[in-house]
Amino acid sequence: MRTAGRIARTAAFWPVAFLRGACPTIGGQAVMEGIMMRYRDVYALAVRQPNGQIIAERFPWFSLVRDNFLQKPFLRGFPVLLETLVNGVKALNTSAERLAEGEQEKIEGWHLVLTMLLALCMAIVLFVVTPHLLSLGMQWLNLGGGVDGISFHLWDGVFKCLIFVLYIVMISFVPDIRRVFQYHGAEHKVIHAFERGGEVDVASAARMSHLHPRCGTTFLLFVIAISIILHAMLVPLFLYIWTPEQVFLKHIAVVLFKIVLIIPISALAYELIRFSARLGDGVFARLLQAPGLGLQMLTTSEPQGDQLEVALVALKEALGADAPERLHVVEYQKIEKI
16 A cells, blocks of 8 residues: 555656756756756766755666667657656655655556556646547537637647646645755756856855756647647548547547657657757747746745755766866765666
């Protein structure tokens, strides 16, 4: 029962952790009382234990895109999404273990697979099935057209956005989640300070913004926007090619088709967020990044100094031998893994 409870909690928590900073060289993720930082083929996890001590360890990054073919643009997006899920759940599980100081069971093997499948199922129910059903309700109220018309998919997109925002607002009332949002802000501030090029310490990081243009929040907004366009274009084409006679089977087929479309949607969203990151500080870049930065006002909070200390330790451990002398951290315990 304890393992089942942890699987459910970790799966429910993963969509929050996915609201993460992403950068071509440094990426981060908020976890339970800590932060994960990725650098190249390694990620580091730093967690502050109940006794106040920071412990840190390094792990190999599980990757699905080591093959050159899968590293090509418009092919890498979905594998990157899957590997982010795998590594994110592992980091969440490890942070929970460190906080419990060995009192809880590990999620390993088929438990880990079950956790990831449960997280994916929750995401599909929330952001594919539920908006589709609500759009059907708008059709029943004569406020929208059928599934083969554009108004249906516009409503679908509106409901996706509302569900996402409502989900974030609701979980923000949970004390543990509020702490995660502060660590999310600490991760962004430390990455900003590191990218700025000067001294990187608590004082310099505290002056940085807790919003980051390459955060996963922006990625999720791109996913919603692209899904509206592709659904409006491809679902009518799909129904033109093949339409089940029964209405119920028709909508089941459309929902399954939308699930399949997650692959090209995530691929396009991944390329779009990389493109926006290369635009610099121009007007077009700011317009493209503005919605994501606005939503980050809900998913990040101003961190405390001790949370910035954890983020700095995670960054130092992730960089390893490449950590510059300008990066200053407090004392911590290092657990040798790789």
